[in-house]
Amino acid sequence: MALSVDLSGRNALITGASSGLGSHFGRILAANGANVALGARRKDRLEALASEIGHRASAVAMDVGSEAEIIAGFDAAERAFGTVDTVIANAGIEGAGMMNDISEEEIERTLSINLKGAILTAREGARRMMAGGVTKGRIVMIASITAFEPSPGLVAYSASKAGVVQAARSMAREWARAGICVNTVSPGYIRTAINDEWFDTEPGKKQIARFPKRRLMEQSGLDGPILFLCSDAAEFVTGADFVLDDGQTL
Numbered sequence: 001m002a003l004s005v006d007l008s009g010r011n012a013l014i015t016g017a018s019s020g021l022g023s024h025f026g027r028i029l030a031a032n033g034a035n036v037a038l039g040a041r042r043k044d045r046l047e048a049l050a051s052e053i054g055h056r057a058s059a060v061a062m063d064v065g066s067e068a069e070i071i072a073g074f075d076a077a078e079r080a081f082g083t084v085d086t087v088i089a090n091a092g093i094e095g096a097g098m099m100n101d102i103s104e105e106e107i108e109r110t111l112s113i114n115l116k117g118a119i120l121t122a123r124e125g126a127r128r129m130m131a132g133g134v135t136k137g138r139i140v141m142i143a144s145i146t147a148f149e150p151s152p153g154l155v156a157y158s159a160s161k162a163g164v165v166q167a168a169r170s171m172a173r174e175w176a177r178a179g180i181c182v183n184t185v186s187p188g189y190i191r192t193a194i195n196d197e198w199f200d201t202e203p204g205k206k207q208i209a210r211f212p213k214r215r216l217m218e219q220s221g222l223d224g225p226i227l228f229l230c231s232d233a234a235e236f237v238t239g240a241d242f243v244l245d246d247g248q249t250l
Helices: 022-029 045-053 069-079 104-130 155-178 202-210 217-229
Strands: 011-017 037-042 055-059 086-089 137-142 180-187 241-244
Touching: 011 022, 011 069, 011 104, 022 037, 022 045, 022 086, 022 217, 037 045, 037 069, 045 241, 055 069, 069 104, 086 104, 104 137, 104 155, 104 180, 137 155, 137 217, 155 180, 155 241, 180 217, 217 241
Parallel strands: 011 037, 011 086, 037 055, 086 137, 137 180, 180 241
Antiparallel strands: none
């Protein structure tokens, strides 16, 4: 059964929206009445998604590894819909590699996109909200259960996601009196373009077999909390982390 939350009048910017969770978030927010600026590097995919969604969507080319591009992305979103009052900082890369093998460059790239990019996206969103007189701002940052679990082969990734959780709590405290709620969602393992090949390998299949329900999550398992956290109903929720993992960490 599809969940329904009234997001009419909300203007959202979603990063990492060209595929995976980001494109899914774009679809569900628009389906519930929000205008969605779809941000990512791959403009062709964004335009195809915006065309699929319809008049509530706009494609915004941006790379969260660059603050200048983040600012330009918000400028484009505001030209399309007006002041952004809802942000989903979702852009991320896997940064996989055993610690003795992963390069310094890959560690820096993972932290730059997953952590610094998320922080700068949230900051720019908050600046726009405060400048625009928004009193019910919503920022949702996508973390991961790897923020709390030992994750061999994902040291840089898990460190970046742990940083996102704590950064969100600190920003929530800073912006509380501005009416901006900042929360994180920490999903369990969901098959996406980032991990698709891994879960087809024998070690990947063994990992799934160790989960209590012996399955991967579905993207739709995040819909309810995401819609709630983007809505007016989340007024009293800030600085919280929502672990949504189908029991994978039990």
